[in-house]
Structures are given as structure tokens and as C-alpha cells.
Amino acid sequence: MEELKMTTYAPDTAATAVVLYAKNNARYDLLNNDFRLVYTYEIKIKVLKSEGTSYADIIIPYYSKERAGGNMKENITQLDASAYNLEDGKIIRTKMKRDLVFEERLNKNYMQIKFSIPAVREGTVFEYKYQLNSDFYYSINHWEAQRSIPVIHTQYDITIPEYFLFNLDMRGSHSLNMKDQSESLSYTLHYQNGQVEQLLCSGRHLSFTGKQLPALRPDKYVWCADDYMSGVGFELRGINFPGSLYKSFTNTWxxxxxxxxxxxxxxxxxxxxxxxxxxxxxxxxxxxxxxxxxxxxxxxxxxxxxxxxxxxxxxxxxxxxxxxxxxxxxxxxxxxxxxxxxxxxxxxxxxxxxxxxxxxxxxxxxxxxxxxxxxxxxxxxxxxxxxxxxxxxxxxxxxxxxxxxxxxxxxxxxxxxxxxxDLSQLGKNQIRSSIKAQIHPDGRITGTRQTGYTGQHAANFRRNYHTAKDSAEFITKLETEENIKVQTFSTTGVDAFSSIVKESLEFEKQANVNDNLIYINPMIFLHVSKCPFTQAERQLPLEMPYAEQIIQVTNLTIPEGYTVDELPAPLNAFTEDKQGFCRYLVHQNGNQLIITYSFSSNKLIYPISEYKLVKSFWELIAEKNNEILVLKKI
Incomplete structure (x- = not known):
């Protein structure tokens, strides 16, 4: 009843659903005198928001070759699912019928079972369980304790006969409680002549428990969240049957x-x-x-x-x-x-x-x-x-x-x-721009930009260019993003298999004018408009896609009869390890403003402990990119 009355999960109020418990068990069994693995899965989930109903749509893949051949297979049995709702103070159970379960082929090696548990809505508690029987006794499925929604309690128990030796791979940043005990096992062998024999051996019983595990949601700037998911992996090291030589299964690269x-x-x-x-x-x-x-x-x-x-x-x-x-x-x-x-x-x-x-x-x-x-x-x-x-x-x-x-x-x-x-630092990824522009008394800024894109930036330019319906659509998008009006536009290398793309354009842009003042951002083309990292805290490391360098030199001509009220302060910012830096300087020479801007980022992975420092670094860059310079009429 308390679970059905639950409306939010205090440790994570944004959670659309929460796993109340997940119980998994794996054991070795004998079928036709051959070992097999039998897994049982039982899970109970509370839906907290309407979006959480999607967790009642279940897909379970299993190995089953399309063509007959080989005797290794898997199958699913004892599938059962129910939903529980509170109606007029009473608990109403809706049991899933068999005709709501569908089997389909996923590929030539795998089938999958799909079902949607009925009567699931905001406030529902639903549960499902099933058994997976696998002939792959030498390969234990990895267990993932965490999910994309919070987990209140999860437990995994497995008993492994002494004949099978496995390496354990504990992973993730959230600790799991582990118990490792020995126990006695007994298996019954049946022979064709009707004889029966008891096979007695010792076994290793492993139990893993996790409590109050946070959701591990996909996040920006991380390639594969599963890399950081708490759980346990198993890899067969060897098999040692009685009367047989030990056979090592430990692979090397x-x-x-x-x-x-x-x-x-x-x-x-x-x-x-x-x-x-x-x-x-x-x-x-x-x-x-x-x-x-x-x-x-x-x-x-x-x-x-x-x-x-x-x-x-x-x-x-x-x-x-x-x-x-x-x-x-x-x-x-x-x-x-x-x-x-x-x-x-x-x-x-x-x-x-x-x-x-x-x-x-x-x-x-x-x-x-x-x-x-x-x-x-x-x-x-x-x-x-x-x-x-x-x-x-x-x-x-x-x-x-x-x-x-x-x-x-x-x-x-x-x-x-x-x-x-190591392929992580291949090539040189750079954007180098030269901008020459004139500020007019009415606030118009007119000028040219010459840009060279190399490496990943050249690839990105080509992708965006070819994704557009035509060059006109590409230019319209450019005008919107940069808040400019493009007068002329040309490129070289956009259709070539080459290391560089060059772009040339004439543009017009409008600055704000108020009486005798012109307000202008000397960074006519922004590198960063706002900090890309908005979370106060982060669960996962930051994984940058590639190292890069941005260089921009701007020459701005001040209109006659105007003077600079105050030059922006220079910036010379570094990350703590000096793998990232940003330099910004505005220099005046007569009626010319020369703005030099350079940014470099060489580090690809930042641990969680460095997130706040990286966030502060980017906030500083975004602030400087948006800084306004004031021109006064003399």
C-alpha cells in the first residue's frame, strides 16, 4: 500500500520511475547430463510520472540461431507480469495475458520477446519475472546493478561449481556489498541404461547487493554511460573437470x-x-x-x-x-x-x-x-x-x-x-579566421571574414553544408546563428577529399546605438555564446570528442568622431593542468581595434573531481565572448 501511495522519490525528484527491488539469481543445472546456466529475474518498479510508463515496455533478447545447426541455444520460460493500482482505497491487480507477449527475430543469431504490461499509468507499481535457460555454461551474463532510473534495492546471487573458474570484474563508482562463501552442491546424472549417479562437488556462492543507487542517465559529453555503470562482469579463466586436464580459457590479446x-x-x-x-x-x-x-x-x-x-x-x-x-x-x-x-x-x-x-x-x-x-x-x-x-x-x-x-x-x-x-589525438582540428570590418556611425558593421577549417572542423563544415537543401539554406542558417546578413559567400574544398575547407564571406551586422554611444561586441563572431556545462554537479566524467584549436584575429575600424570609452580587460585563462587555455586581447592603434583570440583544448577526459574547475573555465570564456565595448561620440 505504501508503495502505491508513493508520489516522488526524495533523493531524485526528477526520476520518472524508481526500481523498488531487482532480484537476480544464477545457478548451474544439469540437462541431459550437460551443464547449463539458469537465470531468474524479478523486478518491481514504481511509476512516478507519466513518462515513466515506458519502463513497462519490455524487450528481452536471447540466443537462437535462425538456421538449425549447433546445439547451443537459450530460451525463456515462466514469464509473468502484473500491474497494481490504487482505486477507491483498494489495490487492483491487472495480470498480463499471454496474448500480449510477442516473439520476433532480431537477427540471424538472436530472437527477442516483447511485451507491454497493461494498466500501467502514473502511480502504478508493476512487476515482472522470468527464467532464462542458457546452454552457454562457460559464459555468465554480466550483471548491471545500476539503471537509467534510481534503484532502491538490488541483489544478485550466483552459485558456481568448482569446475568453472571465473575472473570477477567489479565496475562502477558506487560500491556494492559482496559476500563470497563456499557451499556443497549435488547434481544427478542419468545414464541410458537407467542408472543414476550423484555428482557431489563444492561450489562458490557469490552475493552482490546494492542499495540506494542513483540513476545513471545518458549525458552530454559522455560516449557510453554503461562504461561507468556499477555492476559485475565474469570472464571464464579455466575449466577443471574430474579426471580431465585443466583447460585454460584465459585469453591474451x-x-x-x-x-x-x-x-x-x-x-x-x-x-x-x-x-x-x-x-x-x-x-x-x-x-x-x-x-x-x-x-x-x-x-x-x-x-x-x-x-x-x-x-x-x-x-x-x-x-x-x-x-x-x-x-x-x-x-x-x-x-x-x-x-x-x-x-x-x-x-x-x-x-x-x-x-x-x-x-x-x-x-x-x-x-x-x-x-x-x-x-x-x-x-x-x-x-x-x-x-x-x-x-x-x-x-x-x-x-x-x-x-x-x-x-x-x-x-x-x-x-x-x-x-x-592511440587514435584519440589524430590530426589537427582547427578553425582560423581573419576578420576585417568597419563600424559605421549608425551602428552598422560591414566587413569580410576569411576562414580555414581543418580536420574535424572541416568535416563538420562539409556535413552541415551537404545536409542543407542547398547553399541558400546553408547561408540562411549561418545568418541566424551568427546574427549577420551575408552579402557574398564562397567556399573551396567543400566537395573535395582534402584536409581543409576555406570559406569567404562579406557580411553586415547591426550594433546597438543609444544617443552618442555605440555598444559593440568586438567578438563579432562568437566562439562560445554560453557555457555548455550547466549542471551544478555531474555524475559522469567529461569526454570531449577531440582536441581543437580556435584562432581569430579581427581588425575593426572605428568611425571618425568616436573614441573607445574603455578597452575590455585581457584574458589569459588556463585549466589546472594547462591542457586548455584561452587568450583574449583588444589592442588599439589609432582608429583600429585589433582583437586577438585563441583557444586550445587538448585534454579529452576530465574526471568528475575536475568538473567544477572545467565549468568555471568555460564560464569565464563565455563571459569574455559576450563582453561589450562602448564607443563614445567625441
Whole structure:
């Protein structure tokens, strides 16, 4: 009754729902004399706001191959769900009927069960439970204690027979209470002749409990919130059955390198024949002396043959179909790219990784399942590499989509094995602007801006330009964002596969005029209009997409008969570790104001403990960007 009367959750009044309890259990069972894992899940949720009703829409995936073959599978049983509402002081239970449960195929390896618990509205308490039976006894599902809504109480119990040895990976910033005890286990073996035998062994019982866990909501400036979610991971270290030799399952990254290089949908494709060998002759690569020019010519040709379908993959199981259709995932395009580079006598290797959006590689527990794509590392010199990927549409060499700019990837080659590389600081990402403008007595500001965009900023410019319906729409959006009127506009490099985009424009802007005073922001084009970090406190680290540099030099001509009332104070601000800085200076030379502005940010991850300092740094920058200068009529 108290749960139904509950209207808000005091520790988090913004919560749309709260987990009252979640109880999970995992145990080993015998079926046909083979071990299997049996998981039971039970969860109870209180809906606090109408938006919280979405948590009653449940999806449960499970392994089930589309084609018959192999005997490893999973299934779901004992599914039950109910909703409870308070009506006229009475508790009304609405039980979910079986016809509200739907099964559908998710992909060739997985099915999923979907259901929506009925009669769920603001104020409802609902619960559901089910059992998942899995033949994958050697792979224990990871347990996540936290969720995107607060959790009042959660518990996970698992009992593991002595034959299976697992490494535990406790993760997250919120501590979980753990108990580790031994207990006696008994299993019954049934033989074809009707005999029955008891199998007695010891077991390890692990119990994990979490209380009053805060919601872990997706946030800006974090790639994958799940990286920071409190929970427990399990990785099989070895199996030791009676009468058998101990078998180690502990992977190393070197063994994973070998597995990939021997896989027919990966390693074999590193030797595939270039499908465009004959057509490549027209590129006349032998006349190009710079290796990056050769790489650019090959990639430009390839993208005319194959377009990216928006998907990232690790394996190239359908690369030949992609070649035929002229479209494929990034892995398909990358395998073809490498075949073309090999023909051009340019050494190249795959650099496998986990995309930032799918989580950090668990370096202490090597796992091939955590790898989900790769980019191409291309030898630029005998000791340096540049990087490219089939998903690059607006970027360039060393200008990958930010989700691929990971700090750890495995560069694979059969000659040297694999080695760790850092792709997080690839290339130079810069905006450099030169502005010349005249202030008129009526407050009009007219002038020109010449801007060069490199790296990620060039890619962003191209993306925005090509997303617009036409150049007119792009200019209209620019006028709105910058509060200007564009008189003329031109670009170079916007359609090219190159490292830079150049933009040139003539503009007009209106300053505020009051009697004999003109109020003007000398930062005609703002870098930052307001601080991007608005939270007083932050639960997750700050993850910046890439390092960058902004440089802006403005020459402003003051109208005749006016004088500067007071020059803005200079700014020379640094982050605590000196990895970020902002400099701002307004200098007067006769009737000329010279404004120099430079900003640099090189650090990509700031821990929670540094959030307030970073926030203060950006607040200072935003304040200076919006500072007003006053011109007085003499």
C-alpha cells in the first residue's frame, strides 16, 4: 500500500520511475547430463510520472540461431507480469495475458520477446519475472546493478561449481556489498541404461547487493554511460573437470590477434584480390610522389565505386555482395581499400577496436566479443602510420569519425603481431579566421571574414553544408546563428577529399546605438555564446570528442568622431593542468581595434573531481565572448 501511495522519490525528484527491488539469481543445472546456466529475474518498479510508463515496455533478447545447426541455444520460460493500482482505497491487480507477449527475430543469431504490461499509468507499481535457460555454461551474463532510473534495492546471487573458474570484474563508482562463501552442491546424472549417479562437488556462492543507487542517465559529453555503470562482469579463466586436464580459457590479446587473422571473414579477406585492379591503372599512381596523395587518389576512386550504408562491422562476411551492390558497411569498404593499397605497394593493416559508443575495451580481460569494428592503418613512412575508414564521407586521412578515435586499438599484422596504438589525438582540428570590418556611425558593421577549417572542423563544415537543401539554406542558417546578413559567400574544398575547407564571406551586422554611444561586441563572431556545462554537479566524467584549436584575429575600424570609452580587460585563462587555455586581447592603434583570440583544448577526459574547475573555465570564456565595448561620440 505504501508503495502505491508513493508520489516522488526524495533523493531524485526528477526520476520518472524508481526500481523498488531487482532480484537476480544464477545457478548451474544439469540437462541431459550437460551443464547449463539458469537465470531468474524479478523486478518491481514504481511509476512516478507519466513518462515513466515506458519502463513497462519490455524487450528481452536471447540466443537462437535462425538456421538449425549447433546445439547451443537459450530460451525463456515462466514469464509473468502484473500491474497494481490504487482505486477507491483498494489495490487492483491487472495480470498480463499471454496474448500480449510477442516473439520476433532480431537477427540471424538472436530472437527477442516483447511485451507491454497493461494498466500501467502514473502511480502504478508493476512487476515482472522470468527464467532464462542458457546452454552457454562457460559464459555468465554480466550483471548491471545500476539503471537509467534510481534503484532502491538490488541483489544478485550466483552459485558456481568448482569446475568453472571465473575472473570477477567489479565496475562502477558506487560500491556494492559482496559476500563470497563456499557451499556443497549435488547434481544427478542419468545414464541410458537407467542408472543414476550423484555428482557431489563444492561450489562458490557469490552475493552482490546494492542499495540506494542513483540513476545513471545518458549525458552530454559522455560516449557510453554503461562504461561507468556499477555492476559485475565474469570472464571464464579455466575449466577443471574430474579426471580431465585443466583447460585454460584465459585469453591474451595476442591469442585474439591470431584468432582474427585466421578467421575466414577477417584474416582471409586481408589477402583478397583487388576487384578494381584493371580500372586503377587510370589513376596513374606512379606519377604521384607523395604517398598521402596516392592514398587520397585511391580512396576517392573507391568511394565512387562503393558508398557507406551507415553501419559499422568487424567482419566482411558479405564483402563480395557489397562490391556487387556498390554499397556496404565500413568493414566491407575497408577490406576493398586494403586490397587496392596492396596493389599500389602501400603497406596497410587493420586496427581493431570497440567504438566509443559501445564501450571501452576491457583491457584486463581480453575478449573478442568486445571488438566491433576496425579502421585501416596505412604506412606513411617506415615508422609512421596514417588512418582511414570506409565510413569517412566528410573527413580525410587521419580525420576519422570521432567515435572511432579511441585511445586503444590493436594494429594487426602477421609479421609483427598486434600492438596497441592511440587514435584519440589524430590530426589537427582547427578553425582560423581573419576578420576585417568597419563600424559605421549608425551602428552598422560591414566587413569580410576569411576562414580555414581543418580536420574535424572541416568535416563538420562539409556535413552541415551537404545536409542543407542547398547553399541558400546553408547561408540562411549561418545568418541566424551568427546574427549577420551575408552579402557574398564562397567556399573551396567543400566537395573535395582534402584536409581543409576555406570559406569567404562579406557580411553586415547591426550594433546597438543609444544617443552618442555605440555598444559593440568586438567578438563579432562568437566562439562560445554560453557555457555548455550547466549542471551544478555531474555524475559522469567529461569526454570531449577531440582536441581543437580556435584562432581569430579581427581588425575593426572605428568611425571618425568616436573614441573607445574603455578597452575590455585581457584574458589569459588556463585549466589546472594547462591542457586548455584561452587568450583574449583588444589592442588599439589609432582608429583600429585589433582583437586577438585563441583557444586550445587538448585534454579529452576530465574526471568528475575536475568538473567544477572545467565549468568555471568555460564560464569565464563565455563571459569574455559576450563582453561589450562602448564607443563614445567625441
Amino acid at each position: 595476442e591469442t585474439i590477434d591470431k584468432m582474427l587473422l585466421e578467421d575466414e571473414d577477417f584474416g582471409s579477406l586481408l589477402k583478397m584480390r583487388n576487384p578494381y585492379r584493371d580500372e586503377m591503372a587510370a589513376l596513374a599512381l606512379d606519377k604521384l610522389t607523395d604517398r598521402q596523395d596516392k592514398i587520397a587518389a585511391i580512396y576517392t576512386f573507391l568511394k565512387k565505386k562503393m558508398s557507406w550504408n551507415g553501419q559499422y562491422r568487424l567482419y566482411g562476411s558479405e564483402v563480395r555482395k557489397a562490391i556487387k551492390n556498390g554499397t556496404g558497411n565500413n568493414a566491407d569498404i575497408n577490406f576493398v581499400l586494403m586490397s587496392m593499397l596492396h596493389d599500389a605497394q602501400i603497406p596497410c593493416y587493420p586496427a581493431v577496436m570497440s567504438r566509443k559508443t559501445l564501450g571501452i575495451l576491457p583491457l584486463s580481460h581480453p575478449s573478442i566479443q568486445k571488438l566491433n569494428t576496425f579502421v585501416v592503418g596505412i604506412a606513411d613512412t617506415d615508422s609512421t602510420f596514417v588512418f582511414l575508414d570506409g565510413s569517412v564521407t566528410n573527413g580525410y586521412i587521419n580525420t576519422l569519425p570521432p567515435a572511432l578515435m579511441v585511445d586503444r586499438a590493436r594494429l594487426l599484422s602477421k609479421a609483427d603481431g598486434g600492438n596497441w596504438i
